[in-house]
Amino acid sequence: MNIRYEQIQGRSLGFYALVAGLGVLILAALGAVWHMEHNGHWVTGMSNRIVWGMPHVFALFLIVAASGALNVASISSVFNKKLYKPMSRLSGLVSLALLAGGLMILVLDLGRPDRLIVAMTEYNFKSIFAWNIILYNGFFVIVAIYLWMMFERRMNKFSSKAGLSAFTWRLILTTGTGSIFGFLVARQAYDAVIMAPMFIIMSFAFGLAFFILILMASYKWTDRPLGDVVVNRLGNLLGVFVAAVMYFVAVKHLGNLYLAENAGVENFILFGEYVYSDLFWYGQIILGGLIPMALIYHPALRSNRSTLGLASVLVLIGGVIQLYIIIVGGQAYPMEMFPGKEILEGYGGIAAYTPSLAEIMLGVGGIAVALIAVTFLVKFLPFLPESLADEVSDPHHKS
Amino acid sequence: MYRFLVVFIGFAFMSIANAYENPLTGNSEAAKSSKQYHENVSVIRKMHPEFLNHKRDKTLRQGVRTEENSLKGCVNCHANKDETTNEYHSVNDKDQFCSDCHQQVSVSVDCFSCHRTTPGASYKGVR
Amino acid sequence: MSKTLNRRDFIKTTTATTASVATIASGITLTTFAANANENPVTNEKRWGMLIDTNRLTEANIDGMVTACKKEHGWGSEAHSTGDQKSNWIRKLKVKDKATGKVTSLPLMCQHCEEPPCVDVCPTNASMKREDGIVLVDRHLCIGCRYCMMACPYDARSFVHEDLTDQKEDMPRGKGTVESCTLCVHKVDKGEAPACVASVNSDAVIFGDLYDANSKINQTLKKVQSAQIRADLNLNTGVRYSGI
Ligand code: SF4
Numbered sequence: 001m002n003i004r005y006e007q008i009q010g011r012s013l014g015f016y017a018l019v020a021g022l023g024v025l026i027l028a029a030l031g032a033v034w035h036m037e038h039n040g041h042w043v044t045g046m047s048n049r050i051v052w053g054m055p056h057v058f059a060l061f062l063i064v065a066a067s068g069a070l071n072v073a074s075i076s077s078v079f080n081k082k083l084y085k086p087m088s089r090l091s092g093l094v095s096l097a098l099l100a101g102g103l104m105i106l107v108l109d110l111g112r113p114d115r116l117i118v119a120m121t122e123y124n125f126k127s128i129f130a131w132n133i134i135l136y137n138g139f140f141v142i143v144a145i146y147l148w149m150m151f152e153r154r155m156n157k158f159s160s161k162a163g164l165s166a167f168t169w170r171l172i173l174t175t176g177t178g179s180i181f182g183f184l185v186a187r188q189a190y191d192a193v194i195m196a197p198m199f200i201i202m203s204f205a206f207g208l209a210f211f212i213l214i215l216m217a218s219y220k221w222t223d224r225p226l227g228d229v230v231v232n233r234l235g236n237l238l239g240v241f242v243a244a245v246m247y248f249v250a251v252k253h254l255g256n257l258y259l260a261e262n263a264g265v266e267n268f269i270l271f272g273e274y275v276y277s278d279l280f281w282y283g284q285i286i287l288g289g290l291i292p293m294a295l296i297y298h299p300a301l302r303s304n305r306s307t308l309g310l311a312s313v314l315v316l317i318g319g320v321i322q323l324y325i326i327i328v329g330g331q332a333y334p335m336e337m338f339p340g341k342e343i344l345e346g347y348g349g350i351a352a353y354t355p356s357l358a359e360i361m362l363g364v365g366g367i368a369v370a371l372i373a374v375t376f377l378v379k380f381l382p383f384l385p386e387s388l389a390d391e392v393s394d395p396h397h398k399s
Numbered sequence: 400m401y402r403f404l405v406v407f408i409g410f411a412f413m414s415i416a417n418a419y420e421n422p423l424t425g426n427s428e429a430a431k432s433s434k435q436y437h438e439n440v441s442v443i444r445k446m447h448p449e450f451l452n453h454k455r456d457k458t459l460r461q462g463v464r465t466e467e468n469s470l471k472g473c474v475n476c477h478a479n480k481d482e483t484t485n486e487y488h489s490v491n492d493k494d495q496f497c498s499d500c501h502q503q504v505s506v507s508v509d510c511f512s513c514h515r516t517t518p519g520a521s522y523k524g525v526r
Numbered sequence: 527m528s529k530t531l532n533r534r535d536f537i538k539t540t541t542a543t544t545a546s547v548a549t550i551a552s553g554i555t556l557t558t559f560a561a562n563a564n565e566n567p568v569t570n571e572k573r574w575g576m577l578i579d580t581n582r583l584t585e586a587n588i589d590g591m592v593t594a595c596k597k598e599h600g601w602g603s604e605a606h607s608t609g610d611q612k613s614n615w616i617r618k619l620k621v622k623d624k625a626t627g628k629v630t631s632l633p634l635m636c637q638h639c640e641e642p643p644c645v646d647v648c649p650t651n652a653s654m655k656r657e658d659g660i661v662l663v664d665r666h667l668c669i670g671c672r673y674c675m676m677a678c679p680y681d682a683r684s685f686v687h688e689d690l691t692d693q694k695e696d697m698p699r700g701k702g703t704v705e706s707c708t709l710c711v712h713k714v715d716k717g718e719a720p721a722c723v724a725s726v727n728s729d730a731v732i733f734g735d736l737y738d739a740n741s742k743i744n745q746t747l748k749k750v751q752s753a754q755i756r757a758d759l760n761l762n763t764g765v766r767y768s769g770i
């Protein structure tokens with residue numbers, strides 16, 4: 001069966017309202033950037049102890065999600081699952097858009113964003129950060145080629161090869177992102193081999209949550225049919241990914257708890273009296289893990305799109321919180337400079353961090369950039385199938 | 400299209416040249432000294448960014464600390480002293496040594512986000 | 527002791543004498559460089575280091591070192607930055623041994639690691655190590671990503687959080703870039719000792735060439751017990767401590 005793709009019309013009031021709303025968020029973010037760069041980082045909550053704050057939380061969240069959003073396309077091209085095929089184009093698009101949003105935040109939070117050209121021309125090949133720059137750029141190119149092959153009929157036959165390389169590339173990319181922390185040997189919080197695989201699983205969950213939301217919203221707002229088969233399949237998949245994230249989180253923390261040298265930082269995150277413990281239990285575990293799973297798997301809520309949407313939103317919120325704990329919490333805990341000794345003065349203690357409004361606005365602006373990119377591109381190029389009704393996506397479906 | 404570009408660039412260079420047809424004026428060591436420090440003034444005008452970049456790498460990375468092409472040297476010699484207050488003007492202040500040209504061709508100077516813009520306390524004048 | 531020094535230092539004991547480098551004691555400049563020393567690139571025949579004897583160093587000495595560094599480089603008086611946002615190149619630490627209860631005060635600055643994590647992680651090569659072991663930030667290339675600050679095990683680096691003016695003539699510094707102790711490289715290149723070392727009027731802090739068998743630091747390191755902070759990370763620091 002041939003799938004027909006079509007642009008959205010994008011002339012309704014709702015469309016313009018969406019664009020305007022996102023535009024405002026982006027302008028606010030640019031204002032925030034001007035404020036921070038003009039004055040310097042003293043206007044933020046960041047310091048020499050918490051060197052990466054809210055912008056990095058959002059940036060890494062989006063970058064991680066970006067690689068996960070490609071999942072749907074990968075499942076169709078690499079694992080040859082027909083059901084996902086019609087959604088491949090959108091999957092690639094969401095993936096690129098999220099990456100663009102994340103990178104924008106990362107660049108605009110640099111001390112010298114005006115020197116971006118230096119970052120692009122001076123490479124230290126020993127630095128995992130430099131490798132990440134290459135990986136991100138490569139990801140853009142590869143996914144763009146992949147999309148083109150899906151769009152261009154003559155190239156269709158190569159699209160699964162391209163899909164395979166995009167899939168491989170994204171696994172490396174997320175590993176690279178996770179390794180940014182893995183190389184920080186002196187910081188107890190990041191001293192875990194499990195970091196890289198955990199980031200991959202996190203990317204699956206966050207990326208899929210973004211994808212589900214964007215898919216459901218665009219079909220609803222354009223009145224296109226979206227059948228239960230697709231929705232339920234994606235919902236189940238999200239549930240599995242969320243469970244997998246929780247499993248990895250459990251393994252990581254339990255492992256650390258029994259490793260004497262990391263017990264300190266573990267107790268600080270899990271059972272300390274700082275905000276990070278509340279964020280962990282209430283935010284990451286309950287809000288971002290248990291509730292979404294309940295919403296997805298509760299039999300009474302099957303095929304219920306509102307609750308699936310809510311579950312996806314919660315997964316995303318939980319994801320931001322999880323990255324906040326990893327990035328900010330990991331820095332707040334002091335480094336063990338003198339094992340066996342206690343530092344009385346001069347260094348130590350839990351570093352304080354209160355994110356400024358500007359930092360949060362920059363982070364939210366990154367998400368807005370990703371969404372506005374998707375909004376415009378589905379208007380100008382045929383990314384979305386005309387219909388994802390059950391008989392289209394699954395010809396053997398019997399209703 | 401190309402022709403326009405050439406003409407445009409030509410104008411841009413002419414305006415630099417015009418600005419500097421007259422010898423150095425003002426109240427700086429360089430203007431007062433009779434000694435010629437640069438072998439060829441037009442070369443230093445055109446090439447000073449390359450010279451400075453080359454020198455900065457040698458100084459910072461290799462510890463070569465000769466006076467030739469040192470930015471500190473430029474500032475020491477070319478900063479103008481205010482006649483009345485006897486204080487130095489920053490070389491990147493409006494119409495001062497660096498900005499005079501740079502503002503005409505609208506090329507921003509990045510040096511002085513870190514480097515000081517007047518001779519330091521230990522500077523005792525030209526040798 | 528010799529094991530913690532680099533393999534190279536004994537190989538070249540025979541040639542070292544030709545360079546007319548005499549002992550450098552704190553506070554006094556004894557080195558006589560050839561007139562053209564500053565014209566030639568530094569080489570890896572030297573490795574600059576420091577030995578800090580915490581038993582002989584008083585708290586007032588340490589405060590004096592911090593003040594001398596501030597005065598030389600101009601950090602710490604940033605107008606808008608607060609608390610941990612202010613630059614801090616060298617600090618006074620007080621540590622208590624949990625077993626014995628002994629309290630030690632020591633100055634902590636960039637340890638000028640031979641295998642510096644800050645250099646490894648820097649994406650643009652802005653963090654760099656000179657041939658003679660001095661670790662610097664090339665602010666012309668620094669994009670202010672702050673990854674090096676995440677990587678440094680000694681919290682030795684600072685990010686400049688605001689616009690600066692009227693910098694010290696030998697120490698360009700500016701908003702949006704990262705900085706740390708330079709081992710007073712501008713002085714070392716002239717044959718002088720770092721400002722903090724010069725501020726201490728005793729042998730409690732010794733500065734010199736670790737490789738040079740005739741240098742005071744080399745000879746003292748052979749005699750006394752010394753340690754590196756976080757020696758377990760195998761960074762082979764240039765700054766060593768005795769008495770901790
Ligand atoms: S102490 Fe820190 S800043 Fe200094 S060389 Fe080592 S890692 Fe780099």
Ligand code: SF4
Pocket residue numbers: 647648649650651652653663667668669670671672673674675703704
């Ligand atoms: S902040 Fe500057 S010196 Fe540090 S890693 Fe980034 S570019 Fe390198």
